[in-house]
Amino acid sequence: MQFCPKCGKDTDVLFENVCRECFLKTHELIDCPLVIHIKTCPTCGSFFRKGKWAFSNDETKNVLDSVRDEISIDKKAKNVEIFLTPNKLDKSIYRVGIGVTAEINGIAITEETGLEVRVGKEACDACSRIAGGYFEGIVQVRAENRLPTKEELTRSENIARELAGRYQDKGDRLSFISRTVELDEGIDIYVSSTKLGKQVCNAVIEVFGGKFSESPSLIGQKDGVEIYRVTFSLRLPEFVRGDIVSVNDTVIKVQNFGKHLRGIDLETGKKITEPADRIGKIIKVGSVNDAVSSVLVADEGDTVQVLDPETYESITIRKPEFLDVKAGNDINVVKTEKGIFILP
Numbered sequence: 001m002q003f004c005p006k007c008g009k010d011t012d013v014l015f016e017n018v019c020r021e022c023f024l025k026t027h028e029l030i031d032c033p034l035v036i037h038i039k040t041c042p043t044c045g046s047f048f049r050k051g052k053w054a055f056s057n058d059e060t061k062n063v064l065d066s067v068r069d070e071i072s073i074d075k076k077a078k079n080v081e082i083f084l085t086p087n088k089l090d091k092s093i094y095r096v097g098i099g100v101t102a103e104i105n106g107i108a109i110t111e112e113t114g115l116e117v118r119v120g121k122e123a124c125d126a127c128s129r130i131a132g133g134y135f136e137g138i139v140q141v142r143a144e145n146r147l148p149t150k151e152e153l154t155r156s157e158n159i160a161r162e163l164a165g166r167y168q169d170k171g172d173r174l175s176f177i178s179r180t181v182e183l184d185e186g187i188d189i190y191v192s193s194t195k196l197g198k199q200v201c202n203a204v205i206e207v208f209g210g211k212f213s214e215s216p217s218l219i220g221q222k223d224g225v226e227i228y229r230v231t232f233s234l235r236l237p238e239f240v241r242g243d244i245v246s247v248n249d250t251v252i253k254v255q256n257f258g259k260h261l262r263g264i265d266l267e268t269g270k271k272i273t274e275p276a277d278r279i280g281k282i283i284k285v286g287s288v289n290d291a292v293s294s295v296l297v298a299d300e301g302d303t304v305q306v307l308d309p310e311t312y313e314s315i316t317i318r319k320p321e322f323l324d325v326k327a328g329n330d331i332n333v334v335k336t337e338k339g340i341f342i343l344p
């Protein structure tokens with residue numbers, strides 16, 4: 001039989017040289033503050049945690065996470081289990097009960113405490129930037145030698161908004177479209193970051209073709225770092241899907257005109273892909289919108305006879321590869337200065 005040097009009681013086992021009761025008295029299992037303050041954004045519901053804002057729509061989870069961040073448990077404790085019980089007292093105050101079970105030096109210990117969480121409102125970094133109209137770049141969507149179509153402008157704006165949204169979903173909270181300005185000659189899309197600006201250009205070009213250039217301008221300094229704003233000059237191609245163009249003596253229905261001209265040679269029906277910078281002069285001779293209905297009069301193997309939609313004369317043209325209509329049936333044709341062509 002031994003005795004505890006601290007309280008003098010008899011005891012079988014000593015823990016760190018004192019009895020069980022004295023040992024437990026000297027060990028605080030849980031250490032946490034009485035009150036913690038956390039911040040949430042009234043606009044988007046984001047929470048500020050561990051030095052940064054993050055999207056969240058689960059306030060209780062954020063309260064509990066913040067509590068977990070603040071609890072420290074005795075380092076010697078093993079098999080620690082923490083139980084948190086949130087209790088919303090009013091709109092912005094929670095009382096969170098904390099229960100901890102653990103073992104220290106083989107002694108099972110249970111401890112209970114609690115703390116108050118006060119949820120304050122503050123505009124997050126993204127919402128304050130959005131509210132302030134912040135932007136780092138302007139994507140100017142224009143078209144080469146023509147005005148952009150309504151579809152191109154609407155689509156470009158949608159592409160920009162979808163991209164910004166996708167980056168937000170991935171956690172890039174500062175990615176957003178600040179505003180858009182419609183002009184006679186196109187649309188200006190104000191983007192929150194130059195990275196987003198470049199991505200918008202690439203995504204629009206992916207759809208419509210075209211090219212862009214960047215010109216940065218110094219707008220000031222922040223903390224010794226020079227701040228640039230970048231103007232992205234995006235040029236949609238002069239020719240768009242559905243245009244019928246002639247290049248030398250080839251008449252092509254345009255599929256896409258970007259870095260390459262892709263389309264169909266309407267005379268042969270063959271697909272065509274040519275690097276845009278190696279094509280000579282391109283002239284628009286029509287559009288699929290000019291298509292009219294006609295009749296395939298005869299199929300003669302390599303050639304076919306079609307009815308001229310204006311004169312109703314039967315004319316002979318080469319049979320394009322894509323044609324799978326039998327004589328006597330309707331076909332769509334376009335009449336251009338380069339002749340009559342069957343459309344695929």
Ligand SMILES: [Zn+2]
Nearest residue numbers: 004007019022
């Ligand atoms: Zn003792």
Ligand SMILES: [Zn+2]
Nearest residue numbers: 041044124127
């Ligand atoms: Zn916010």
